[in-house]
Amino acid sequence: MTTPYVLPVNTLVLVTGANGFIASHTVDQLLKKGFKVRGTVRAPKPWLNAFFDEKYGEGRFETVTVKNIGDVQELENAMQGVGGVIHMATDLTFSSDPHAVIPWVTDAVRKVLEAASRTKTAQRVVLTSSSRAAYMSSRGSTKGVRVDGSSWNEASIEAAWDPMTPEDAKPFAVYSASKTECEKAAWAWMRDNQPHFEFNTVLPDFNTGRILHPEIAGSTMGYVRTLLKGDPSVFDRLPPRKIPFSLSLSSLLSLCGNSLICRSPAEWYVDVEDTARLHVIALLSHDVKSRRLFAFAASKNWTDYVQTLRKLRPNKDLIPEPPANERHDEADIVLAHQSETLLKDFFGRQGWTPLDESLAAGIEGLD
Ligand SMILES: NC(=O)c1ccc[n+]([C@@H]2O[C@H](COP(=O)([O-])OP(=O)(O)OC[C@H]3O[C@@H](n4cnc5c(N)ncnc54)[C@H](OP(=O)(O)O)[C@@H]3O)[C@@H](O)[C@H]2O)c1
Known part of the structure; x- marks a missing residue:
């Protein structure tokens, strides 16, 4: 008889950067399913231990300090006895210097995989990549654009290393390139090393x-x-308003769509608990092997956020006007439908958590 999960309940799982926004939810979902979790932190976080001890009882969650996430020996020590690894910590400095970010992030994922292969106990490793590794939401029309498992955000790599890229577009380009290069490096490492997991x-x-x-x-x-x-200010920051005009036409189109007048930002949202659930599925589902799980719930722009926040908090008259004439991203994120089916089948969810529910939870307690 097949067991429900790849790893038996009670197995110890390592989550890197456990105090982060998405990681803390991933820890929470794992503990809820009866797994034990060891979270890496860069410095002790007693409040995190206290939070999970109180919610799930002592002995279910522990932290280990890993000062250098690129040190294979530190990682191997942290991975003693684990059945699975979720690697989520990354460089979120939004530095504009590609040298300061991309090489170490890319190297660190190889070290995580190498350390996992040395343990012999880890049966699954999951990497938190990003939509930015496959695709850059555009300010122009993206009708007809198809994003699938073979899509890579090559434009971000070009922009990150191009000295002509404007300074205020650099941090976003460097971050996106780091996610693209990191995920590519991980798949390449898997292909070259054929580990047991x-x-x-x-x-x-x-x-x-x-x-x-x-x-x-x-x-x-x-x-x-x-x-x-x-x-x-977030309206301008995500994604940044200026685009690197020195880029090749294909890169420019990928960043900006086919409208050279870059207007309003367009993003997809996903509820953080759905993202956490997809990590758990990637770790535990028998059917999910060598897959890229796209966590894109729906295309939403700042106008949608502002309207939803105003409905949720009608007394907050400081909420700013959104940028004018915003588009919605219209790309076909082919594999997002598969992820939604996984959420239904594995977690019994109705589908993606709606934006209003997600924002209501995100501002709970703020009056
Ligand atoms: N939030 C999103 O919408 C989104 C979307 C796509 C992908 N992601 C990815 O999801 C992951 C988590 O992001 P998040 O939004 O949850 O961010 P977050 O709350 O800022 O968490 C980031 C975590 O990474 C750790 N970290 C940062 N720099 C590090 C370094 N140099 N070495 C080791 N650890 C480091 C942080 O530790 P400290 O607390 O010590 O700094 C923290 O634990 C990242 O891989 C990110 O790229 C996020």
Whole structure:
């Protein structure tokens, strides 16, 4: 008889960067299913231990300090006795220097895979990639664009290393390139080394939703929260308004769509708990092997966010006006439908968590 999951309940799973917005939810989902979790942190986070101890009882969650996520020996020590690894920590400095980000992030994923292969106990490794590794939501029309398992965001790599890329477009280009190169390096390592474990990746777009603890800044949901205080700067930051005009036409079209007047940002959202569930599926499902799971719920722009926030908090009159004439991204994210089916089959969900529910959870407690 096949067991429900690849790993038996109670197996120890390592999650890197466990105090992060998405990672803390992934830990939460694993603990809820009866797994034990060891989370890596860069410095002790007693509040995180206290939070999960209180919710699930002592002995279910522990932390280990890994100062250098690129050190194979530190990683191997952290992986002692684990049945699975979810690698989520990455460089989120949004530095404009590609040298400071891309090489180490790419090297670190190889070290994670190498350390997992040395353990012999890890049966699955999951990498948190990003929508940015496959695709850049566009400000122009994306009707007819198809994004699938073979899509890679080559334009971001070109833009990250191009000295002509404008300074304020650089951080986003460098981050996107780091995610693209990191995921590519991981698949290449798997192909070249043929380890004993299976490997999957998860590619989320913009995460919204509940922030589990006040010590967690909340990453992308933290940016959305700033709108309640009347701060419109996120409209320009994600994605940045300026585009690198030195790029080749194909790169330019990929960044900007076929409208050379780059207007409003277009993003896809995904609820953070759905992203966490997809990580659990990537770790535990017998059917999910060597797959890229796309976590794109629906195409939403800042106008949708503002309208939803105004409905949820009608008394907040500081919420800024969204950018004018925003488009919706119309690309066909082919594999997003498969991810939604996995959420239904594996977790009994109705489908993706709707944006209004996600934002309501994300601003809970903020009056
Ligand atoms: N949020 C989104 O919408 C989104 C979308 C697509 C992909 N992702 C990916 O999801 C993952 C988690 O992102 P998040 O949004 O949850 O961010 P987050 O809340 O800022 O968490 C980031 C985690 O990475 C750790 N970290 C940062 N720099 C590090 C370094 N140099 N070495 C080791 N650890 C480091 C942080 O540790 P400290 O607390 O010590 O800094 C933290 O634990 C990342 O891989 C990100 O690229 C996020």
